[in-house]
Amino acid sequence: MNTAIVLAGGSGRRMNSDIPKQYMMLKGKPVIYYSLKAFQDNLHIDDIILVTSDHYIEYVKKNILDDTLDKVSKVIQGGVERYDSVWEGLKCIKESGYVFIHDGARPCISQKLINDCYEAVVEDGACIAAVPVKDTIKIADSEGYAAKTPDRNTLWQIQTPQVFEYDIIKSAYSSLYRSGRFNGVTDDAMVLERFGEHHIKLVYSDYRNIKITTPEDLNTAEMFIENIF
Template sequence: MNVPIILAGGVGSRMGADRPKQFIEIFGKPILVYTIEIFQNHPEIDAIEVVCVKSHVDYLNELVKKYNLDKVKWITPGGKEFQDSVINGINNLRGVLSDDDIVLFQYGASPFTSDDIITDAIRVCEEKGNSSPAIKSLFLLGSNEGDKSINWIDRDKVIIHNTPQCFKFSYVTQLYDEAIEKGFIDKVEPHTTSLMYLMGREIYLSKGNQMNFKITTKDDLDLFKGFVLMKNQEKNMMD
């Protein structure tokens, strides 16, 4: 089985909205629904778990029914922090998934992900045991010393990670069990990939693109509105 764990447990405080950013509506539909639909419509996805901010679990159940998201089999309450939500999602699937099943971590506010990114992430994970979509930076990079920069960073030596990050279920359960045992959970930025770096794990890279990013700011909302309009226009031209 290939099962996305869609992480929608955060409150999105940086957006300054009156609701968690994944529930902000674009043309009458919450961002989270757009994200879920990507996986709902992908032929290689068997079932979906959503880790949801506790205050919106009932609302999410209503959305699942309204938009016929029948691949959503589990809705799990989120935790206090990002890693707590990831752990909740993993633990809810223990005893359900087998060791060789694949889980795909996807941010609930990442509705730009494309079918080919998901397909390639699964392919690499099947071969290597884990994968992360990644791209090279197209921008000039420099160090950050507050109000100035004094060192150039070679952009050919860095990559930009995004989602869905994929793992064989046995791999990710062992990863988090070890991280909890060694007290690593709170020592890194809130990403599974940053935890892997701390623990000396290799991350295998799959296909990414510049459009596959998480909505974080109000400007990102405007970009997504344009993206939705473009996709709807393309669909109308094909019909």
């Protein structure tokens, strides 16, 4: 059983909106629809769990889910932090397989990326979508001055989906909650890095697989989405 956990618990704070970004309209559909549709249409995905805030559970069921999204088996309440929401999703999975964890605010996910991640996780057990960094990166000191320039050839910008064998990521998250060492955890790969010994394969992704964070991102996503769906 291969499951996609789609996270839709973010806010609209940086969008200057009272509506969470994943429920804003993009080409006539809510942003979250495109992620759900991508996993719905993929042959490797058997089940979809949507994790959202308590206020939007009924909204999703009434206004987004229909017969074309019948792989969505559960719409559940998330937690305070991203890792809390992922943990809630992981606890709902009862059968081992592969788990695709995806930010619902990334609507431009393609079938090719899902397929490439599937091939990588079958081979390596853990993988994450990523693209090489294009710009020079500076490490700042405590006073805001440029202190160091890392080798750009070793730097990747991490995206989602992040995909794992269920037992591997469930064990790592269990260790996270037993230890209480939540500081600095921003993605699932960090949980495995901190509490596991499994190598994580970087899967070459697509620069169009952007995360909608600011109003400008919606305009960019509109240009990209037509070439994906």
